[in-house]
Amino acid sequence: MRLECYNLNYTYPDSEVPVIRDLSFSMETPGFNAVFGPSGVGKTSLAKLIAGMEPGFSGKIITTGIDTILYSYNLERLPGWSGTGNHLDKVTPDGKQQLKDRLISIFELKNILESRFSKLSMGQQNRINLVRYLLQDFDLLIMDESLANVDEKLRETIILSIKDLFPAKMFLYISHNLMEVSGLCRDVLVFGKPSGNKGCSIIGGRDYTKGYQPDKETLDRTMLEIMNAI
Amino acid sequence: MLFRRIYQFLIVYFIGLIFLLLIKAVLSLSDYVIPGVGLITETFGQVLNTYFFDVMNTMSVTVLGQCISIAMAFGVGIAGRKSSWMGSFIKVTAYNIQAYPIVALAPIIFILLGDGFISRLLIASMICYFPLLLSVLGIMATPVEDIEHFYIITGRMRWQLEVKIRAFENLSKITTVISGSATLAMAGTIVAEFIAANAGIGYSIRVALYQSDLAKILVALFMIGIIISIYQGCLETLGEQIKTRWSVSKGGNTI
Amino acid sequence: MKKKNLIFWMFLFATALVATSHAGETELNYRLKWLFNTSVAGDIYAEAKGYFREAGLKVNVREGSPEKNAINELELGHSDFGVASADQVIRALDKGAKIIVLAQLFQVSPMQWIYRTDQPQIKTLEDLKGRNIGITFGGNDETVMNTLFAKAGITKKDVKIFGVRFDFTPFFKREVDVWPVYFNSQGVILKDKLEKEGEKVYFFNPADFGVNFVANSVITSEKTWKNRPDMVKKFTAALLKGWEAAMEPSNEADVLMEIKKKDKESNDELRRLQLIATRELIKPLASIKIGTIDTDAWKQTETIMLDEKQIKKPVHVETMLKN
Structure with missing residues (x-):
């Protein structure tokens, strides 16, 4: 499994300024990777290019052993005409009932399955949305701030469980939380500030798994490394 | 909702009537030009019953015409929602046909179909159909990206689901347009009757106009106004109920 | 000063002249x-x-x-x-x-009725019986025809009444025998059209039967x-x-x-x-x-x-x- 990008350039049709400029990187083997950087540097644009949602870019995106790419994002909604549980049932492929139940339990969603989507808090909305993506067949799932508004402790539980449940899948997690990406992610693609000349680089995260023992010194070093890359 | 519609109409009607009576008094006009209160009351007594059944006759065509136009608008709106060649062809055709005033097409309809029920129905549906179509096309052609994205990227999107999502997200707009189009359907039926039918309140207005009988026309306007207010009020209530029923969860939550 | 006065009076005179010429009409x-x-x-x-x-x-x-x-x-x-x-x-x-x-x-009165000559001529009001007669409900022709009916003792059962519109098709298609027209406008047009088709027409004038509306x-x-x-x-x-x-x-x-x-x-x-x-x-x-x-x-x-x-x-x- 390999995701490679070479000399990517992309400018939105209604803009003259390129949002992605000469970006090259590669990520190998499955794992929970991150994209990190300040707002407006092109993280979402990159995600959409990889997911095949934005045509008209130059450069190359090579996905070896990755057939299905899904892109999920913060503020997605479920239809409002029935309860969220009902919607979840409808999009759960055959044979994934157990996985669904397990995810519902990990994501702490049991009590809200009867409710309409619009009645949920933003954190609950993002969680139920992510669950339905995790139930689909995919090789690479891009999570564009998909856990925004979820409290920190639950977020960590969710990420560690995802890593545990889907060891053969690749994830690209777009987040603004430095501690989270430094500790929980494997490869961190760091976007430098547009004003600077640092470009992009891949920094190795601590890639903690369930039951990890935090090592403050190494974590601080990784965080510093990421900050310097920005 | 229903009562508000009725008293709103009554206020407008009586303001209009007082305005007419003021003009009559100021310019000291005869009952021929503007009928006085006595004549209006007398005419009310004479024709109220007849006009009620006339309006009900018109109303039956209106309701049927509106149902047809809603079905047509949704049919064309759904077919024309895609940005494909066919979709844009349907849209452009629909917009272009709309440019023709139906009243100008009416004589052709009467020559082809005679001046009976079918012509009235067709004209009513056509007058009501185009504004509905514009709204439905607008709603159906606008993606609800934050909901549709999941179904598109996972390959689960079907046209029925797409229509359902867009209709649900614009339910308020749709119910408002449908209840608003009731007035248009009524106006369409009245115009058709005025031009060429042998029944309905539009026909009665034409007869009254032949006889320059403004009192009868005022009674007709009153009956039309009251009954259309009731119909619209019912439609709005129905719309509210549909919205509530569709969007209330089993747990009793509403959107 | 005198010159200014002169101009003023000339202007006034000219204005008065214009005004008078308009006032005359x-x-x-x-x-x-x-x-x-x-x-x-x-x-x-x-x-x-x-x-x-x-x-x-x-x-x-x-x-x-x-x-x-x-x-x-x-x-x-x-x-x-x-x-x-x-x-x-x-x-x-x-x-x-x-x-x-x-x-x-x-x-x-130009308010008359047209009918084809292949039908028996209406010589008396009795001849209206059994015919399909066009009437504009609410129009003068309805009043006139009702008067003629009353005069001849004809009831609505004796004739067939057809509600008339601006469109002459029912008359052309012979769905209606006797069609109301304004003799000098529509009457001329219809007569001309039918004559081109080789059909001749009569006009039924209520005045001939004592009804002068x-x-x-x-x-x-x-x-x-x-x-x-x-x-x-x-x-x-x-x-x-x-x-x-x-x-x-x-x-x-x-x-x-x-x-x-x-x-x-x-x-x-x-x-x-x-x-x-x-x-x-x-x-x-x-x-x-x-x-x-x-x-x-x-x-x-x-x-x-x-x-x-x-x-x-x-x-x-x-x-x-x-x-």
Whole structure:
């Protein structure tokens, strides 16, 4: 499994300024990777290019052993005409009932399955949305701030469980939380500030798994490394 | 909702009537030009019953015409929602046909179909159909990206689901347009009757106009106004109920 | 200073001159009953030939329509004179309007019925029995036909009544035998069309059966008639002079040319035929002076309307006829 990008350039049709400029990187083997950087540097644009949602870019995106790419994002909604549980049932492929139940339990969603989507808090909305993506067949799932508004402790539980449940899948997690990406992610693609000349680089995260023992010194070093890359 | 519609109409009607009576008094006009209160009351007594059944006759065509136009608008709106060649062809055709005033097409309809029920129905549906179509096309052609994205990227999107999502997200707009189009359907039926039918309140207005009988026309306007207010009020209530029923969860939550 | 004064007085004099020249010509509005066509030949001709101007009047002759009712306009002061049918006048009198009839334009009512000659001719009212008769519900023809029925003791069971529209298709398709027309306009068109198909037609004229329902007449308000008698006289005289000239066969080509300027809808031949038909109605006999008011016909029209319950009480229309 390999995701490679070479000399990517992309400018939105209604803009003259390129949002992605000469970006090259590669990520190998499955794992929970991150994209990190300040707002407006092109993280979402990159995600959409990889997911095949934005045509008209130059450069190359090579996905070896990755057939299905899904892109999920913060503020997605479920239809409002029935309860969220009902919607979840409808999009759960055959044979994934157990996985669904397990995810519902990990994501702490049991009590809200009867409710309409619009009645949920933003954190609950993002969680139920992510669950339905995790139930689909995919090789690479891009999570564009998909856990925004979820409290920190639950977020960590969710990420560690995802890593545990889907060891053969690749994830690209777009987040603004430095501690989270430094500790929980494997490869961190760091976007430098547009004003600077640092470009992009891949920094190795601590890639903690369930039951990890935090090592403050190494974590601080990784965080510093990421900050310097920005 | 229903009562508000009725008293709103009554206020407008009586303001209009007082305005007419003021003009009559100021310019000291005869009952021929503007009928006085006595004549209006007398005419009310004479024709109220007849006009009620006339309006009900018109109303039956209106309701049927509106149902047809809603079905047509949704049919064309759904077919024309895609940005494909066919979709844009349907849209452009629909917009272009709309440019023709139906009243100008009416004589052709009467020559082809005679001046009976079918012509009235067709004209009513056509007058009501185009504004509905514009709204439905607008709603159906606008993606609800934050909901549709999941179904598109996972390959689960079907046209029925797409229509359902867009209709649900614009339910308020749709119910408002449908209840608003009731007035248009009524106006369409009245115009058709005025031009060429042998029944309905539009026909009665034409007869009254032949006889320059403004009192009868005022009674007709009153009956039309009251009954259309009731119909619209019912439609709005129905719309509210549909919205509530569709969007209330089993747990009793509403959107 | 003197020079300035001179200029001032010259200016004042010039202004006064202009004002006097305009003041000499009284401007007034004349609302017709229907659109410009051959049946208003005299109205068009009087204006075109300057008869109004000769009388010191500047008349704006305006087209009519069902919505532009001359009686309403007289009351509202938008028009000074107008054309209305007798039933309109009688209805208005019934509702308290003050209307004066100055001249009756149609001596014979144009409201007639057309039917094909392959059907038995209607020689007596009894002959109406069993026929499919077209009627404009609410129109004059309904009143007239009802009167004819009442006269002959015909009930609705004896005939078939068909509600008529602007579209002649039912008559062409022979769904209706006897179709109401204005003799000098639609009558001419239908006759022409059917003759081209090799079919001949008869006209059924209610007047032949003793029902004289008066049609278009010239009217003014009682106020104008009382307050401006000179102007009323001048206007009526100039208008009737226009009608006399327009109905004069030797003026035919000139009249048709003036009508053509206003009515672009019909073709030349149709307009000629319509003018001939109009002449039959306006001046059926050389001895009849155009504008003559047939008081008996007016009274009969009132009686018919009273019988048909179109008016509530007698209006004594004869008192409003001021020829």
